[in-house]
Amino acid sequence: MAERLFTEEFIHRLERLALVTRRAAAGPLQGERRSSQRGQSVEFADYRPYVPGDDFRRIDWSAYARLERFFIKLFVEEQDLLVHFLIDTSASMNWGQPNKLWYAVRSAGALGYVALAGLDRVTITALGALPDASGKSANGSGRYFPPHRGKNQALALFSFLQNLAGQNNGENGRGRSFDPARALRSYAAAASQPGPLMLLSDLMDDGWLDGLRALASRGFEVTLVHILAPEEVRPDLQGDLKLIDVESGAEVEITADYELLERYRQNLQAWQEELRRFCSARGMHYVPLDTSLPIEELLFAWLRQKGVLK
Amino acid sequence: MNFLAPAAFALSLLLPLIVALYLLKLRRTEREVSSTYLWRKMVRDMEANAPWQRLRRNLLLILQLLFLLVLIFALARPFTLVQGVGGEALILILDTSASMSATDVAPNRLEAAKQRARQLVDDMLDDARITVISAGTEAQVRVASTQDRRQAHLAIESIQPEMGGSELGVALELASAIAARQPDTEIVVLSDGRVTLPERLALKGRLTYLPVGIDGQNQAISQLTLEKAPGSGALTAFAQIANYGAQPAQNRLLLYANGALLNAYDLELPARGQQAVVVEDLPPDTVQIEARLAEEDMLPLDNQAVAVLTGGSGSISVALVSPGNRFLETAISLFPGAELTRVDTRVLAEEQAENDAASGPLIPEADLTIFDGYVPGEDELPDGNLLFIAPVSSTEMFTTTGTIETPVLNAANVDDPLLSHVSLTGINVLDAVSIPLPDWARPVIMGESAEGSSPLLFVGEVDGRRVAVLAFDLRRSDLPLNMAFPLLWANLFQWLVPGSSGGIPQQVNPGETISFLPPVEGEAVTVTRPDGSVVRLNMDAGRLVFADTTELGVYRVSWGESGSAAFVVNLFSNQESLIEPAASLPGPAAEGSGEGTQDQLARREWWRPFALLSLAVLTGEWFVYQRAALVRLRDDASRFLERFRR
Numbered sequence: 001m002a003e004r005l006f007t008e009e010f011i012h013r014l015e016r017l018a019l020v021t022r023r024a025a026a027g028p029l030q031g032e033r034r035s036s037q038r039g040q041s042v043e044f045a046d047y048r049p050y051v052p053g054d055d056f057r058r059i060d061w062s063a064y065a066r067l068e069r070f071f072i073k074l075f076v077e078e079q080d081l082l083v084h085f086l087i088d089t090s091a092s093m094n095w096g097q098p099n100k101l102w103y104a105v106r107s108a109g110a111l112g113y114v115a116l117a118g119l120d121r122v123t124i125t126a127l128g129a130l131p132d133a134s135g136k137s138a139n140g141s142g143r144y145f146p147p148h149r150g151k152n153q154a155l156a157l158f159s160f161l162q163n164l165a166g167q168n169n170g171e172n173g174r175g176r177s178f179d180p181a182r183a184l185r186s187y188a189a190a191a192s193q194p195g196p197l198m199l200l201s202d203l204m205d206d207g208w209l210d211g212l213r214a215l216a217s218r219g220f221e222v223t224l225v226h227i228l229a230p231e232e233v234r235p236d237l238q239g240d241l242k243l244i245d246v247e248s249g250a251e252v253e254i255t256a257d258y259e260l261l262e263r264y265r266q267n268l269q270a271w272q273e274e275l276r277r278f279c280s281a282r283g284m285h286y287v288p289l290d291t292s293l294p295i296e297e298l299l300f301a302w303l304r305q306k307g308v309l310k
Numbered sequence: 311m312n313f314l315a316p317a318a319f320a321l322s323l324l325l326p327l328i329v330a331l332y333l334l335k336l337r338r339t340e341r342e343v344s345s346t347y348l349w350r351k352m353v354r355d356m357e358a359n360a361p362w363q364r365l366r367r368n369l370l371l372i373l374q375l376l377f378l379l380v381l382i383f384a385l386a387r388p389f390t391l392v393q394g395v396g397g398e399a400l401i402l403i404l405d406t407s408a409s410m411s412a413t414d415v416a417p418n419r420l421e422a423a424k425q426r427a428r429q430l431v432d433d434m435l436d437d438a439r440i441t442v443i444s445a446g447t448e449a450q451v452r453v454a455s456t457q458d459r460r461q462a463h464l465a466i467e468s469i470q471p472e473m474g475g476s477e478l479g480v481a482l483e484l485a486s487a488i489a490a491r492q493p494d495t496e497i498v499v500l501s502d503g504r505v506t507l508p509e510r511l512a513l514k515g516r517l518t519y520l521p522v523g524i525d526g527q528n529q530a531i532s533q534l535t536l537e538k539a540p541g542s543g544a545l546t547a548f549a550q551i552a553n554y555g556a557q558p559a560q561n562r563l564l565l566y567a568n569g570a571l572l573n574a575y576d577l578e579l580p581a582r583g584q585q586a587v588v589v590e591d592l593p594p595d596t597v598q599i600e601a602r603l604a605e606e607d608m609l610p611l612d613n614q615a616v617a618v619l620t621g622g623s624g625s626i627s628v629a630l631v632s633p634g635n636r637f638l639e640t641a642i643s644l645f646p647g648a649e650l651t652r653v654d655t656r657v658l659a660e661e662q663a664e665n666d667a668a669s670g671p672l673i674p675e676a677d678l679t680i681f682d683g684y685v686p687g688e689d690e691l692p693d694g695n696l697l698f699i700a701p702v703s704s705t706e707m708f709t710t711t712g713t714i715e716t717p718v719l720n721a722a723n724v725d726d727p728l729l730s731h732v733s734l735t736g737i738n739v740l741d742a743v744s745i746p747l748p749d750w751a752r753p754v755i756m757g758e759s760a761e762g763s764s765p766l767l768f769v770g771e772v773d774g775r776r777v778a779v780l781a782f783d784l785r786r787s788d789l790p791l792n793m794a795f796p797l798l799w800a801n802l803f804q805w806l807v808p809g810s811s812g813g814i815p816q817q818v819n820p821g822e823t824i825s826f827l828p829p830v831e832g833e834a835v836t837v838t839r840p841d842g843s844v845v846r847l848n849m850d851a852g853r854l855v856f857a858d859t860t861e862l863g864v865y866r867v868s869w870g871e872s873g874s875a876a877f878v879v880n881l882f883s884n885q886e887s888l889i890e891p892a893a894s895l896p897g898p899a900a901e902g903s904g905e906g907t908q909d910q911l912a913r914r915e916w917w918r919p920f921a922l923l924s925l926a927v928l929t930g931e932w933f934v935y936q937r938a939a940l941v942r943l944r945d946d947a948s949r950f951l952e953r954f955r956r
Contacts, residue, residue, distance in 0.1 A: 100344070204347040237341065238938065241339050244341070244342050248346075252353055257938055258941050267348060267351060
């Protein structure tokens with residue numbers, strides 16, 4: 001996967017986009033986003049009575065002249081955001097035509113660039129069966145991209161992602177078990193600054209929902225990008241087959257005829273519906289897609305429509 | 311149910327083979343997928359209704375086994391026994407005579423016979439050979455030894471009723487010839503049995519007679535004539551109505567003269583009896599009378615008849631060479647227009663002696679010359695038709711071989727037109743000349759005596775003229791004193807002198823072929839049939855022949871500028887009017903038939919529905935196998951249409 005993630009022109013187009021956050025979030029550095037905290041800015045927010053220890057430079061003296069009481073003038077403090085990206089790199093993702101992992105990497109790159117361009121900080125974590133997959137412990141190993149800020153960090157972001165796609169090109173991860181619930185829970189526990197979180201995965205495992213619950217309770221604003229390959233949406237199977245899982249090596253015997261495929265389709269729809277309901281109940285975005293959808297369409301139409309980008 | 315080819319059941323050994331192939335086929339192809347997560351979920355669902363699932367998965371196997379079973383069943387050729395005609399070949403003879411038009415079975419006997427014939431054809435084995443022969447005025451092979459049912463059905467369908475008699479004898483000979491070529495042949499005669507069969511009939515195959523018809527109630531006009539009395543020229547009509555039924559009947563005879571109703575006569579007809587009606591006061595300008603029976607009966611064809619006045623108004627010259635015969639002279643004088651010239655044989659002998667080398671013929675030219683007890687020398691035979699009565703010596707036409715004493719008179723053929731209405735019983739002949747039958751003649755009356763059998767009256771045509779020979783002297787028998795004499799004489803005279811129109815008969819039976827001399831040499835002759843169609847007649851060996859007499863009614867013959875004559879075709883036939891079905895065929899033919907038909911069993915085959923069923927199962931199997939592809943095809947098509955609509 002030596003090809004480049006994006007063309008120049010595409011990156012220019014990305015600059016017109018911005019991430020939407022529904023909730024105001026708090027961060028240590030001053031940024032361009034409104035924060036829930038009151039602070040130093042030009043935008044007035046509220047009054048509150050003076051208590052000793054307050055900065056008396058912020059006392060509203062004209063209010064004191066009228067009311068003979070001290071009031072502190074509060075301003076909206078504008079802060080930056082830490083945007084989290086979680087990319088599922090389990091073996092099942094490295095599959096499909098177009099490849100699901102490559103698609104996930106490209107989407108993360110594009111969204112990450114949008115975040116960087118919006119003066120937000122970006123961090124990326126690869127989830128998978130590799131031993132260094134668990135968050136911060138693997139600093140600099142190529143599985144974790146620590147928070148970066150500013151458009152000039154875009155190059156670092158892209159090379160990290162390209163590296164990530166290259167790592168998974170081989171047979172690594174095959175046959176190893178991976179517990180998404182544990183991985184997500186530990187990520188939620190370790191996160192210092194919850195914020196918008198993009199999870200890009202095919203969700204082909206049990207335990208994802210438990211992990212998502214943990215993330216949501218920690219205050220992450222989760223967008224679940226559910227990536228499926230066209231072969232998974234409309235399997236082109238016929239006859240008596242033994243299906244082998246590339247990830248676990250598990251076998252399932254089926255006789256693929258019209259009824260079975262029809263039932264598979266219904267089953268898939270029911271699953272996606274279940275996920276959608278799960279997400280909407282917890283204020284998450286659920287974005288189901290298959291990799292035959294062009295990435296331009298995903299960014300400039302699909303995600304805007306879903307309210308993730310503007 | 312039995313099977314013609316039970317060996318086909320050996321094919322059921324293929325059933326385990328299919329199962330074995332199916333089990334072998336179930337070795338699954340391996341296929342890698344990203345994750346079996348979704349499939350596992352689904353298979354968990356499916357296990358809830360596993361038995362049904364397994365059955366459905368084996369639906370193809372079940373259909374394949376079913377297909378093979380049904381196919382084997384069809385190949386074994388199952389059959390059931392039904393009533394009908396067995397055998398490997400069938401010859402159907404359908405009587406198409408006039409009596410088969412009787413309506414005692416709806417719609418008529420012929421249709422009922424055709425229905426039965428179709429049924430017989432259907433009940434035959436599939437590879438049976440079927441021959442269809444229609445026996446009307448001539449026997450006709452409609453289809454010979456076909457195995458094609460459709461062809462046999464078409465042949466049966468093409469049979470139409472005819473007005474004439476039934477040549478069943480010829481049809482049976484044809485059938486016998488065909489049966490000789492193919493083994494195990496059934497000959498089935500569908501008829502009402504009112505037929506004449508030859509005395510000896512050597513039949514191949516088994517003959518079965520299926521009588522058609524249930525009722526015999528029928529009244530018919532059996533005779534209708536219109537005649538001009540010799541002396542006065544007054545017109546007399548004579549009609550005879552017969553009741554052929556077993557019950558007495560009442561009917562009404564309507565008589566039309568020149569198309570206008572003249573009179574009606576109520577008739578009381580005893581069972582199997584008849585009644586005559588004589589009408590004397592006819593209008594003098596009557597040329598045609600028509601008689602109709604008012605009451606409908608089973609056979610409408612014989613309920614009407616028509617008669618025309620013979621056109622022959624010209625005189626007929628008759629020369630009588632006789633020592634003097636009062637009976638003959640009286641008889642001849644009764645015929646209108648007959649001009650009699652008497653030549654006494656004694657005078658003739660004297661003149662012969664005087665002239666020796668005769669300067670001219672001593673016997674005058676005449677239409678008919680009668681030699682009574684006299685035979686002219688060679689080269690002395692005059693032109694015209696001849697009647698020899700008791701010839702004393704041989705001529706170039708026949709040879710006398712002596713005399714026979716007191717022969718008993720018998721009709722050679724009861725239906726001979728020369729003997730119509732003539733009863734030969736009670737006629738005594740003292741002696742007669744014994745003449746072996748010449749090859750040109752047909753016998754009319756045979757004489758049986760101690761010396762053997764010899765023809766007493768025979769007729770025929772020699773060198774284009776009609777010749778009749780009566781072998782006994784009228785004065786040495788009591789025939790002239792008998793009622794039979796005027797009738798016989800009238801018939802004979804009619805035959806010998808057929809009138810001025812070249813021998814056009816007055817009354818013709820349906821389907822009969824008539825031939826006559828051209829009335830005027832070189833003129834074209836046309837016949838106008840009752841339906842108005844005009845036929846131009848062609849010469850055949852110096853005579854005109856007309857055979858298309860299938861329709862009842864008046865046929866007008868015309869030639870030249872104004873020459874015309876007419877003859878009528880009426881169904882005057884005892885055989886056809888007697889429509890009561892016969893229980894068995896007359897004559898020896900029926901005896902040779904062997905087994906009776908009604909309780910005979912035939913095999914009806916059933917492989918066709920099974921073959922069709924197997925085809926249906928095969929088609930169903932294909933659809934089940936291809937249904938995923940079919941659904942995809944349908945989706946693709948609808949998607950394409952959708953795009954096209956946009």
